[in-house]
Amino acid sequence: MERKFQKFETPDLQEMARQMRRDIIKMLYLAKSGHTGAPLGLADIFATLFFNVLQYDPTNPGWEGRDYFYVSCGHVAAVWYSALARAGYFPLSELATYRKFNGRLQGHPAPMWIHGAPGIEIASGSLGQGMSVATGTAFGMRLDKKPNRVVMIGSDGELQEGSSWEGIMMAGYRKLDNLLAIVDRNNIQIDGLMDKLYDINPLADKYSAFGWDVQEIDGHNIDQIRNAIDKGFQTKGKPSVILARTIMGKGVPWMEGDFKWHGVAPNEEQAKKALADLAPTKFGDFITLEWEKNNT
């Protein structure tokens, strides 16, 4: 399906991903709470989705021709908000209101018709529900013979919730091949490394057994992401899942792989250090922070 709007090639997607990482650090620093690690890890995937793959109209979030996009692991809100802002759903400057009182960028995503942001169609954050929501939408698209695709992002930790598997089982049974799930496979849950605490391997085998087509990729290699998504959409007769191996905190070397960055925000010193590791891009930051003003 030919993308209707702007379509970046890999070099620009890489640069946009890096910009989104800068956005995330700044958003989290300003919010003083929230989830840093997984958003950084998902920046390459979100950049690819929003600037190369998904059909949407940022000026008309309810556009009938849109692909449906769900983020079941709602705590990664910061990367989604960055993507939405960069895509034009709301002003870039609004990213400074992440988690703030009276803002639309709620701590966990809320739909736009209650106090949430444009581009968000259901609340998430209580893990294990998005798979069913996506399955329902995919079923609805097929019922109406509509070509819209359904893409869902979930986390690997979330797959410990049994309810996730209800959705996975139904989608596989119903052969919903208009459905693509991407798992943020960083092997991390709040208390530590999954394979040390409660290993869910063999994960690919589980999805296969549930009737899915499975691909495993490097979640930071944009060409692999693009190819896997294309292949996923082309697969007929089965829903597709991409197990994307990612590194929590990717882009900031001293955060990488550290599960403690799941649910904390960087302080000023940490934010400065992180931004120094993420070279500025042609897209420009959404805000100039206090200490950056001296550099003009």
Next chain:
Amino acid sequence: MIQAAEQKATRVAFGEALVELGRKNPNVVALCADLTESVNMHKFAKEFPDRFVHAGVAEHNMIGMAAGLSITGKIPFTGTFAVFATGRVYDTIRQSIAYSRMNVKICASHAGLTLGEDGATHQMLEDIGLMRGLPNMTVIVPCDANETRKATFAIAELKGPAYLRFSRPALPVFTDPATPFVLGKSDTLLQGNDVTIIACGVMVWQALQAADELAQAGIKARVINMHTIKPLDREAIITAARETGAIVTAEEHQINNGLGDAVAQVVVRNAPVPVEMVAVNDVFGESGTPNELLQKYHIHKNDIVASVQKVMKRKR
């Protein structure tokens, strides 16, 4: 005395109404968690096989799918027993339906003790409490087949989440099919100024029998059918409190968190009068026939009569 024209299960009326809705509105879809005949969704499933999802023994997924379908513009009706429709999927309802304001209609059959022989694990007595506690949720407990039919149509028109609670057994059909059903507006079935009985569901018929008995003892009870538990008809309650001075509530539900507590909240805050509550007294049920259970668990016309006598002694 109000007569019953016939006996008909409220779930049968639901199933018939659902088919009619399906014919009128192509966006109506239905999902059922492996209880298709029990919940009476089989007629819909037969006539609209493409628009029916056999959700299997997987209620979380059923609710989530309903949310996902409503996002695409469908009007999903989910069906299962009340015990599975609420408690076990509470968080999914809270996050993906109530908070997200999805246009999903949660239809719950076999509620309360009148479910009968299956016993306590299946006799849901806490569901009104769970659902009325959720912001954005509309909660309806119709009293007979005629009303269940109207309520099914009403929730399809409503924009937003709804919970519709009905029962297993055949019950007296006594409301007038011609009376308009207005969400949030109760129906005063009997006029009276000595006391008010506010009931919902199965207990409305019990309330009418009780009122009849009380009338013979010279007590004229106002009987209000409070079919919509949320939003509650506060005006009718306050008026009744002021005009009759005493209220008895009656529900097929625990004494905590149901109709009684909802009415008491309005009364205490606006027009304090003595209130007695006929409800299950904070215990679980057991196997038995509906009549045996209503009597043992004190949600029977005799208990309404006794509660009226008690509350009238407390009147100022």
